[in-house]
Amino acid sequence: xxxxxxxxxxxxxxxxxxxxxxxxxxxxxxxxxxxxxxxxxxxxxxxxxxxxxxxxxxxxxxxxxxxxxxxxxxxxxxxxxxxxxxxxxxxxxxxxxxxxxxxxxxxxxxxxxxxxxxxxxxxxxxxxxxxxxxxxxxxxxxxxxxxxxxxxxxxxxxxxxxxxxxxxxxxxxxxxxxxxxxxxxxxxxxxxxxxxxxxxxxxxxxxxxxxxxxxxxxxxxxxxxxxxxxxxxxxxxxxxxxxxxxxxxxxxxxxxxxxxxxxxxxxxxxxxxxxxxxxxxxxxxxxxxxxxxxxxxxxxxxxxxxxxxxxxxxxxxxxxxxxxxxxxxxxxxxxxxxxxxxxxxxxxxxxxxxxxxxxxxxxxxxxxxxxxxxxxxxxxxxxxxxxxxxxxxxxxxxxxxxxxxxxxxxxxxxxxxxxxxxxxxxxxxxxx
Numbered sequence: 550x551x552x553x554x555x556x557x558x559x560x561x562x563x564x565x566x567x568x569x570x571x572x573x574x575x576x577x578x579x580x581x582x583x584x585x586x587x588x589x590x591x592x593x594x595x596x597x598x599x600x601x602x603x604x605x606x607x608x609x610x611x612x613x614x615x616x617x618x619x620x621x622x623x624x625x626x627x628x629x630x631x632x633x634x635x636x637x638x639x640x641x642x643x644x645x646x647x648x649x650x651x652x653x654x655x656x657x658x659x660x661x662x663x664x665x666x667x668x669x670x671x672x673x674x675x676x677x678x679x680x681x682x683x684x685x686x687x688x689x690x691x692x693x694x695x696x697x698x699x700x701x702x703x704x705x706x707x708x709x710x711x712x713x714x715x716x717x718x719x720x721x722x723x724x725x726x727x728x729x730x731x732x733x734x735x736x737x738x739x740x741x742x743x744x745x746x747x748x749x750x751x752x753x754x755x756x757x758x759x760x761x762x763x764x765x766x767x768x769x770x771x772x773x774x775x776x777x778x779x780x781x782x783x784x785x786x787x788x789x790x791x792x793x794x795x796x797x798x799x800x801x802x803x804x805x806x807x808x809x810x811x812x813x814x815x816x817x818x819x820x821x822x823x824x825x826x827x828x829x830x831x832x833x834x835x836x837x838x839x840x841x842x843x844x845x846x847x848x849x850x851x852x853x854x855x856x857x858x859x860x861x862x863x864x865x866x867x868x869x870x871x872x873x874x875x876x877x878x879x880x881x882x883x884x885x886x887x888x889x890x891x892x893x894x895x896x897x898x899x900x901x902x903x904x905x906x907x908x909x910x911x912x913x914x915x916x917x918x919x920x921x922x923x924x925x926x927x928x929x930x931x932x933x934x935x936x937x938x939x940x941x942x943x944x945x946x947x948x949x950x951x952x953x954x955x956x957x958x959x960x961x962x963x964x965x966x967x968x969x970x971x972x973x974x975x976x977x978x979x980x981x
Contacts, residue, residue: 668691
């Protein structure tokens with residue numbers, strides 16, 4: 550199951566139609582060192598992968614629709630049998646042209662010599678100034694040289710523009726092939742959550758549950774976790790990005806699991822919270838019911854034509870009502886929301902875009918008030934929560950939290966596709 554070559558070509562054509570007489574440059578991701586000379590498993594840059602499907606390091610893609618001969622240009626590592634024995638096979642210059650459909654492919658060592666010909670007649674350069682400082686300096690230096698000779702030549706890039714703002718709107722709307730990969734990523738993630746719920750019991754360590762989750766990912770064809778798995782028992786559930794996963798599960802506790810797999814570079818992201826022994830305490834039940842109602846009402850607002858923030862505002866409204874009913878908040882609801890007095894309990898947004906990145910590309914709003922309008926093909930998470938940490942400090946004018954509420958953390962998260970007629974919960978296989 551993968552994206553066909555024709556779709557990568559279509560993506561490049563869509564982008565080139567946007568940049569017109571510009572030139573866009575997209576580097577591959579750098580390798581990352583785990584310790585000393587041991588590297589992490591390689592993970593390609595998502596923008597680069599979206600346009601090429603190519604999974605090797607030390608590569609650069611250039612799109613130059615104005616060039617007379619070459620519109621799609623690649624710079625790649627050449628074949629090197631001696632090095633490939635150690636680090637794996639490379640596609641190489643010749644095969645990259647044939648398999649990836651580039652008009653021209655050069656060895657990466659020729660970047661400085663060959664790139665100028667694709668910039669000198671461009672009206673602007675599209676490039677994201679990322680973490681590769683050496684490449685940033687190369688691009689800026691080339692741009693400055695072309696600017697210095699602009700008055701004599703009468704052509705050349707007069708501006709450097711961030712490529713994110715032209716590419717990421719394309720990435721936000723998922724194609725049928727992408728949705729199929731997302732369905733697989735979420736299905737495997739759901740299998741792992743269901744297995745974890747069946748196996749979890751008092752006396753186990755959080756890392757034992759993590760091991761079962763991640764074994765399920767790999768045994769079903771996923772690349773691995775989409776992000777560090779969170780297996781949080783008891784008060785650990787009140788730490789949003791808890792990843793130590795080293796505590797022993799105790800009696801009468803909730804277990805919060807936030808885990809998803811990466812399949813074909815597309816990601817699932819699911820959270821469930823449940824009582825390990827199968828029965829809530831009254832306080833746990835009360836908090837869980839509020840979060841569940843907030844999530845269900847928020848999902849109902851994930852509709853084409855609705856502004857992005859509407860489902861978050863809905864979740865906040867339900868959570869504030871629930872906390873008022875329990876006496877954990879007091880006062881006027883509108884004032885509480887306006888002054889964000891609920892934030893000691895609920896400090897994050899209700900979701901994010903999901904796709905090639907877990908926190909996927911794309912704007913949430915343009916300007917201070919213009920929220921993105923949901924469209925068919927958007928995929929986002931819906932994940933309200935309430936966290937009453939042991940050291941919680943209420944907002945000004947709010948009551949102290951009684952001890953019997955402290956240590957309860959609940960989050961419920963699903964991945965939701967916006968459809969033409971409403972939405973589809975891709976992760977509905979996991980009970981809540």
